[in-house]
Amino acid sequence: MHRRTWTALMLSALTSATFAQSYPNKPIQLVVPFAPGGTTDIIARTIADPLSKALGQPVVVVNKAGGGGVVGATETARAVPDGYSLGVATVSTTAANPAINPKIAYNPLTDFSPIINVAATPNIIAVHPSFPAKDYKGFVAEVKKSPGKYSYSSSGTGGIGHLQMELYKNLAGLFITHIPYRGAGPALNDTVAGQVPMIFDNLPSAMPFLRENRLVPIVVAAPQRIPSLPNVPTFKEVGLEPVNRMAYYGIYGPKGLPKEVIDKVNAGVRKALEDPAVRKRIEDTGSFIVGNSPEQFSEQIKAEFDTYKRVVTQQKLTLD
Structure with missing residues (x-):
């Protein structure tokens, strides 16, 4: 290996390690792609405060409604991949809407970094x-x-x-x-x-x-x-x-999110879900606690997207 290449790799590793230790050092925005009051908003606000405590920085819920969730999801897809702008992923924004709307400006399978599925709802x-x-x-x-x-x-x-x-x-x-x-x-x-x-x-x-x-x-x-x-x-x-498919409410970020950020947020949500009061509030909505790995959540998103893509084809569905 050339010395210059080795030096670049070492600097990259050191930068990544330094970033992991310092993240987060300012408030984190959590975009809810729907209006306040719905299930997505309830679960986001339930998890935001305990996640703030786990990460040591405020997690601020911001509602960006419109287009059946597409407006908020697009904002997350276009965010800087530094971990300070995350979003709430739902079946509507990552599977159903993309399956039926070819004009959506993001690809649900490649334009996001899945972090964790918080809860599933009947x-x-x-x-x-x-x-x-x-x-x-x-x-x-x-x-x-x-x-x-x-x-x-x-x-x-x-x-x-x-x-x-x-x-x-x-x-x-x-x-x-x-x-x-x-x-x-x-x-x-x-x-x-x-x-x-x-x-x-x-x-x-x-x-x-x-x-x-x-x-x-x-x-x-x-x-x-x-x-x-x-x-x-x-x-x-x-x-x-x-x-027999439930709705999911997870957290994701834009593509290219550093693994250190993904792991830290995933661990923070898992810690938040250990709180009996947090679990009770989520379960009181009729939801089930999930708290899975980034890889498992990514597989869920793909499975839902594939399912609804087939539905759109078989039923000949369009937005008109």
């Missing part, structure tokens, strides 16, 4: 109380009896609610019309009001209406039945395991 199909059926078997029979009669709401075209429901429709052989909204809040409001007969939504945002019997749960995407909904089957139980 998704649910729920109907208005006026819907003729109140259980899964009756739901399928009713929809098949009147193909095209019913519609469902979601948080928007290209989001997880849209594409996961389309995956379900494809496998179950059902015809239900999609009514997209600009967020889960408006979609829930119209479904609860009876303007739309059913919704595909994250469990945390739907749960208050389920508890008040203003929505009726039909089937849930979760590893096992939800304790608070003991009579509601999972998609796996009804023979549709490919639909």
Whole structure:
């Protein structure tokens, strides 16, 4: 090896080691790609304070809503890879939206540095109380009896609610019309009001209406039945395991993020998740704690993207 090359390698190693020891030495921005109040925002704010303590610097949550999460995700993809601007990764921003929208300015598999999946959240199909059926078997029979009669709401075209429901429709052989909204809040409001007969939504945002019997749960995407909904089957139980996919809420940075930063943030989140109060707050939303490795989270993102890319092709979905 040439002496100059060896010297360059040594300087690079020393610089990397010095950076690892000093990071972080100023506040870290954590971009939430949706408006305040949703599940993504709740989990980000729950983890931000204990992560601040673990890293020794403030972790400041910044909401950058728009484009079904694309605006905030694009900001993270374009950030300087120094660890001071990170983002919250969701299925909508890293899989569903990129699968259906060829104009998105980032590649979910190459333009980010996955760090850790913090939590996973069940998704649910729920109907208005006026819907003729109140259980899964009756739901399928009713929809098949009147193909095209019913519609469902979601948080928007290209989001997880849209594409996961389309995956379900494809496998179950059902015809239900999609009514997209600009967020889960408006979609829930119209479904609860009876303007739309059913919704595909994250469990945390739907749960208050389920508890008040203003929505009726039909089937849930979760590893096992939800304790608070003991009579509601999972998609796996009804023979549709490919639909049994939960939403994830992770942390990632732009591509090229130093391994030292990735490892330090991953360790900080894991430490934060050891706090019983933090775990309880996340679990109270209906979510499951994950806390995996960067490699495992990267594999999850790829698996979800591949799944929804197939859904878009099979269902011939477009943004129009």
